[in-house]
Amino acid sequence: MNERQKNFFIEGAISEIYIAEILQKYRTETKAGGHSIFLGQVRADEKDGQEVQAIEFTAYQEPAIKKMAQIREEIIAKYKLIGLHVYHSLGIVQKGEICLFAFTCAQHRKPAMEACSELVERLKKELPVWGKEICNDGSHHWKENR
Amino acid sequence: MRIRIFGNLTDIFGADNYTIEPAATVSDLKEKLEQIFPQLRNCVYLTIVNDEAAQENDSIPSDAEVALLPPYSGG
Numbered sequence: 311m312n313e314r315q316k317n318f319f320i321e322g323a324i325s326e327i328y329i330a331e332i333l334q335k336y337r338t339e340t341k342a343g344g345h346s347i348f349l350g351q352v353r354a355d356e357k358d359g360q361e362v363q364a365i366e367f368t369a370y371q372e373p374a375i376k377k378m379a380q381i382r383e384e385i386i387a388k389y390k391l392i393g394l395h396v397y398h399s400l401g402i403v404q405k406g407e408i409c410l411f412a413f414t415c416a417q418h419r420k421p422a423m424e425a426c427s428e429l430v431e432r433l434k435k436e437l438p439v440w441g442k443e444i445c446n447d448g449s450h451h452w453k454e455n456r
Numbered sequence: 457m458r459i460r461i462f463g464n465l466t467d468i469f470g471a472d473n474y475t476i477e478p479a480a481t482v483s484d485l486k487e488k489l490e491q492i493f494p495q496l497r498n499c500v501y502l503t504i505v506n507d508e509a510a511q512e513n514d515s516i517p518s519d520a521e522v523a524l525l526p527p528y529s530g531g
Contacts, residue, residue: 350531367530368472370462370523373507398530410531430531439530440463452464453529 318378319369319400323407332395336415342392344419346426350410352403360445364404365453370438381432389425391416396429398439457518459485463526465501468493483512485522501526 329349336342355362378396386394393415403409412429416422434455441453457478461469476492479485482503490496503510504523516522 368462369530370460370504370525373504434531435528437530438462438525438528440526441529452467452526454527455529455531 317375318396318398319371319375320397321401322399323403323409324397324399324411326408328397329408329411329413332413336393339392339415341417342415343417344422345413345415346419346422348410348412348426348430349408350430352405352407352409354405355443357443357445357451358449360447360449362405362443362451363446364402364444365409366402366442366444367398367400367409368440368442369398369400374437374439377436377438378433381429381436385414385425385429385432388428389414389416389421391421391425394425394429396433398433398437402444457516457520457522459489460521460523462524463529465496465499465524465526468495468499478518479516481512481516482510482514485516486512499526 336345352365353362382394382396385391391414395413397411399409412426414422414425414429416425443451443453457476459474459476461472461474466472476488479488486503502525504525505514505516505520
């Protein structure tokens with residue numbers, strides 16, 4: 311299940327069906343004992359009295375893809391994972407839609423959960439990706455990661 | 457030279473790229489840009505030269521790919 315993922319960017323929202331299809335592939339992975347999943351969703355925050363309707367994601371793509379490949383290899387090795395999948399949206403994602411899908415699979419729950427957490431923290435910190443929050447009046451704010 | 461612009465810096469430049477006469481070093485480039493866009497002085501950003509984060513005194517080859525990256529906010 312650790313075939314190299316070529317690109318982790320997806321144009322627009324990540325569909326729930328796509329997530330289910332990846333999960334289904336693991337039915338035959340009978341050495342696996344635990345999966346951990348993180349889904350990032352666009353939140354309708356209030357900004358200066360306006361509501362966030364969508365986030366537009368942009369990236370410095372080639373370096374982001376290289377960095378993600380490095381993070382992926384390191385986390386798979388560190389936690390001896392059976393599988394790792396990660397997808398991040400580019401372009402417009404509406405409120406309520408999924409913009410990040412991180413999935414880790416291991417023999418036991420602890421490495422799966424710790425790996426998933428580290429994966430999400432690292433990609434938020436290390437990937438050259440930016441989110442522009444677009445409000446209902448057309449104004450925008452640049453997202454800040456906490 | 458052509459510079460790639462990202463994140464909130466695109467609001468200042470009004471585009472995701474900007475062309476300027478070649479600069480010898482990173483500090484030369486920043487000085488030129490800050491004269492044209494004084495708001496840049498209040499911004500936090502990394503200057504990337506050919507995929508590497510560059511320091512103020514680093515030189516910029518004439519054919520280099522240069523990018524300005526504000527703090528990341530993906531995920």
